[in-house]
Amino acid sequence: MAPFAGYDMPISYPTGSVEEHNICRRSVGLFDIDHMGQVEVSGPGADAFVSGLVSAPVLDMADNDARYSLLLSEEGTVLDDLFIYRLPGKWWIVVNASNRHADVAWMKSRAPASGVAIDDLSDAVYMIAVQGPNACRLMDLASGGKVSPMTRFTSAELALALGGRSVKALVGRTGYTGEDGVELFFPAEDAHAVWQGLLDLAAAHGIEAGPIGLGARDSLRFEAGMPLHGHEISPSINPVEAGFKWACDFSKDFVGKAAVEAVAASGPARKLVGLEVTGGVPREGYVVLGPDGKETGACVAGMFCPSVGKYAANAFVRPEHAKAGTVLKVLIRDKEKDAVVVKRPLYVPVYRRQA
Amino acid sequence: MKLDANARYRKSHEWVRKDGAQYVVGISDHAQESLGDIVFVELPAVGKAFKQGDAFAVVESVKAASDVYLPMSGKIVAVNDALEGAPDLINREPYSGGWLVKFEASNPAEWDGLLEPSAYEAEASKE
Numbered sequence A: 001m002a003p004f005a006g007y008d009m010p011i012s013y014p015t016g017s018v019e020e021h022n023i024c025r026r027s028v029g030l031f032d033i034d035h036m037g038q039v040e041v042s043g044p045g046a047d048a049f050v051s052g053l054v055s056a057p058v059l060d061m062a063d064n065d066a067r068y069s070l071l072l073s074e075e076g077t078v079l080d081d082l083f084i085y086r087l088p089g090k091w092w093i094v095v096n097a098s099n100r101h102a103d104v105a106w107m108k109s110r111a112p113a114s115g116v117a118i119d120d121l122s123d124a125v126y127m128i129a130v131q132g133p134n135a136c137r138l139m140d141l142a143s144g145g146k147v148s149p150m151t152r153f154t155s156a157e158l159a160l161a162l163g164g165r166s167v168k169a170l171v172g173r174t175g176y177t178g179e180d181g182v183e184l185f186f187p188a189e190d191a192h193a194v195w196q197g198l199l200d201l202a203a204a205h206g207i208e209a210g211p212i213g214l215g216a217r218d219s220l221r222f223e224a225g226m227p228l229h230g231h232e233i234s235p236s237i238n239p240v241e242a243g244f245k246w247a248c249d250f251s252k253d254f255v256g257k258a259a260v261e262a263v264a265a266s267g268p269a270r271k272l273v274g275l276e277v278t279g280g281v282p283r284e285g286y287v288v289l290g291p292d293g294k295e296t297g298a299c300v301a302g303m304f305c306p307s308v309g310k311y312a313a314n315a316f317v318r319p320e321h322a323k324a325g326t327v328l329k330v331l332i333r334d335k336e337k338d339a340v341v342v343k344r345p346l347y348v349p350v351y352r353r354q355a
Numbered sequence B: 001m002k003l004d005a006n007a008r009y010r011k012s013h014e015w016v017r018k019d020g021a022q023y024v025v026g027i028s029d030h031a032q033e034s035l036g037d038i039v040f041v042e043l044p045a046v047g048k049a050f051k052q053g054d055a056f057a058v059v060e061s062v063k064a065a066s067d068v069y070l071p072m073s074g075k076i077v078a079v080n081d082a083l084e085g086a087p088d089l090i091n092r093e094p095y096s097g098g099w100l101v102k103f104e105a106s107n108p109a110e111w112d113g114l115l116e117p118s119a120y121e122a123e124a125s126k127e
Helices: A017-026 A046-053 A097-110 A135-143 A188-204 A214-223 A257-266 B029-035 B108-113 B117-125
Strands: A002-004 A007-009 A028-032 A037-042 A066-072 A078-087 A090-095 A117-120 A125-131 A155-162 A165-172 A181-187 A209-211 A271-277 A287-289 A295-305 A310-317 A327-332 A335-342 B014-019 B022-027 B038-042 B055-061 B065-069 B074-079 B101-105
Touching: A017 A028, A017 A209, A017 A214, A028 A135, A028 A188, A028 A214, A037 A046, A037 A097, A046 A090, A046 A097, A066 A257, A078 A097, A078 A165, A090 A097, A097 A117, A125 A135, A125 A188, A135 A155, A135 A181, A135 A188, A155 A188, A165 A188, A181 A188, A188 A209, A214 A295, A271 A295, A271 A327, A287 A310, A295 A327, A295 B038, A310 A327, A310 A335, B022 B029, B022 B074, B101 B108
Parallel strands: A028 A209
Antiparallel strands: A002 A007, A028 A125, A037 A090, A037 A117, A066 A078, A078 A090, A125 A181, A155 A165, A165 A181, A271 A310, A271 A335, A287 A295, A287 A327, A295 A310, A327 A335, B014 B022, B022 B101, B038 B055, B055 B065, B074 B101
């Protein structure tokens, strides 16, 4: 167990991180992610407020759509990344645990004097993710077949029959693993019924399912090319550097837009790349050397990637070293290890595998 | 925790066992369990000499990199190449398939100063 943003979180369950990773890729992983925060924004001014607050387009979203976005500072750096759900009459914004209080304070500081209500519902709401190739089948068993017909990046209010109860949950066809699946939001008092209920339901139907700790959560998201705030994105990183221009809608106004446009116009001073490393495990903070032997950047995350069987890092390097195939070095315990720039993601998320 | 009755131990969680005229070294079951899944092992070159307590290898788990210390002074005569493709051997078989190196002792008397299994178990359970 490890302390994380005020929560006591398991790095791994007795299963072990690598096997937990593999269970999620193979069948179903359950993620106890109550630490994530949920903020509801409502009121007559909510649409305009949310649109101006976040980088992604939101006004084109239909009710129940879900979308990834960034929350930027005026300087155009990444305060947090968000999943935004447009629900009938309100916005449901999922924030990172460690940024929750700062995000809410930031939202309130930007809100107009009237017409917008911002409510931090994190303590009353529990969040569990169910991810993997059999996740929707399992959720169909709990919901009377209502999850498989949902399209990705939409949500629905469903009654889940779990643990002998009917639990009313907001079900998002979203996730952070590269697998198909859902994220569930429901009253905190139903947490045990949902968690144990899902495990029991899976066992009863011969579906392999297991709990996933923070270690495997990190390797699953890393392989799938998803950022972790504080690593690939942070308050000192611009979305252009991290390759998140796609999450910015320059046809609207949003906080930080001018700063992001300026970086996009002049070109970023560094770029996020994926590195495959031989002869050691790259980790956060390790220095990256360019072909000239001089420091070109540093790793922001790195690990063993179970699904591709490789050691890999994400690193910020000078733009001239960012092209796929560029041969670099990573300093691991003062020894230079071979590293090559590779295309991200290492593991193509299931829903991106189009013909 | 599992122990090898024929091995001696260090507080830093290495075990060493007599292997004919040589010695074989690994990390304890308690150590592998605390580290979690081992994903990489860096082993020394054969022929390299170390003093007792020198860091001679690095074991990397999902969580972190950890130095491994040679329980006795000696010269490396063999390394476990199987760990390159299967570092998780250390998790699965810490006292057999997961051995790290074999060495020739330059001061065999150091053996007597190492912890017997029961003494090591008492030390490790304090953690």
